[in-house]
Amino acid sequence: MNPADNILWGNIVKVHGVKGEVLVQVFSDDLSDYETLESVFVEIKQKQIPFFLSSFNFATHKRCILSFEDIVTVEQAKPLVGADIYIPVSQMAEADEGRLSYQAIIGFEVIDSVQGKLGTISNFFQKTGQDLLMMDYQEAEILIPVTEEIVHSVDVKTKQVFTTLPEGLIEIYLNEEDASESDAD
Numbered sequence: 001m002n003p004a005d006n007i008l009w010g011n012i013v014k015v016h017g018v019k020g021e022v023l024v025q026v027f028s029d030d031l032s033d034y035e036t037l038e039s040v041f042v043e044i045k046q047k048q049i050p051f052f053l054s055s056f057n058f059a060t061h062k063r064c065i066l067s068f069e070d071i072v073t074v075e076q077a078k079p080l081v082g083a084d085i086y087i088p089v090s091q092m093a094e095a096d097e098g099r100l101s102y103q104a105i106i107g108f109e110v111i112d113s114v115q116g117k118l119g120t121i122s123n124f125f126q127k128t129g130q131d132l133l134m135m136d137y138q139e140a141e142i143l144i145p146v147t148e149e150i151v152h153s154v155d156v157k158t159k160q161v162f163t164t165l166p167e168g169l170i171e172i173y174l175n176e177e178d179a180s181e182s183d184a185d
Contacts, residue, residue, distance in 0.1 A: 006041055006048060006086035007156055008104045009034075013063070014081055020071040021055075022080055024064050027104050031064055034087075040066070041086040044079075048086050089156050102126065102133065102146075105154060105161060110135050110144070113152075113164040118142075121161060133161070142173045 010026040028034065035056050041048035055067040071077050102124035110118045119137035131146040144150060144163065152162045 005088055005090075007089050007092055007159075008084055008106065009040065009087040009092075010064075010085040012042070012080050012083045012085065015074050015077045016059075016065050018074055019067070020073050020077040021065050021067045022071075022077055023059060024066055024085060026062055026064060028062075031058055031061065034064075034091075037087065037091065042080060043084040043086065092156060102131070104156075105133075105159075108154065108159045108161050110137075110161050110163055113162070115165070115170075118163075118165075118170075137170060138174065140173045142170055144169070 008027065010024045010028075013023045013025050015021070016023045026034070035058075037053060037056060039050055039052045042051050043049075051071075052069040053066055054069045055065075057065040059065050071080070105121050106123065108121045110121065112118050119135045119142070121133050122136045122141070123134035125132040125134070125143075133144045133146060133151070135142045135144055144165065150163055150165060152164065154161050
């Protein structure tokens with residue numbers, strides 16, 4: 001399977017128990033949509049490796065405990081801690097398509113209704129009074145406010161975020177870069 005066909009689903013938080021199970025923080029609001037998963041892709045050394053599941057158990061509403069077929073000891077599971085878990089876009093629950101976590105859209109391309117293809121989502125911020133997406137654009141980091149007027153939709157199949165950015169938003173960040181370069185001279 002092509003890694004581009006997968007979407008970030010969770011992150012392995014820690015080893016659970018003594019049989020190689022792992023606790024996973026899932027970027028979904030409803031884990032019950034995923035209890036029939038047969039496999040996931042674990043990112044190891046920047047490659048998505050398929051792992052077949054032998055069990056899926058609920059821990060909390062945002063966490064689950066997974067057992068992988070070939071991982072049966074704590075020693076085998078420890079190297080997986082901190083790894084991201086991906087699932088095929090085709091297995092993503094329909095309910096989640098409308099409420100993706102920001103973590104899941106990192107790497108998605110930003111398509112603006114006026115300016116066309118711009119850059120890719122590289123980060124997000126939720127602790128501020130306004131949720132923000134960070135986009136890499138022409139070697140600058142552009143912060144995009146997440147509002148219905150600015151971020152219209154997300155297409156998980158094409159990995160695109162559709163926007164209508166306020167006039168002058170990008171220029172503010174590009175002018176900051178120019179100003180900091182001239183200050184260094």
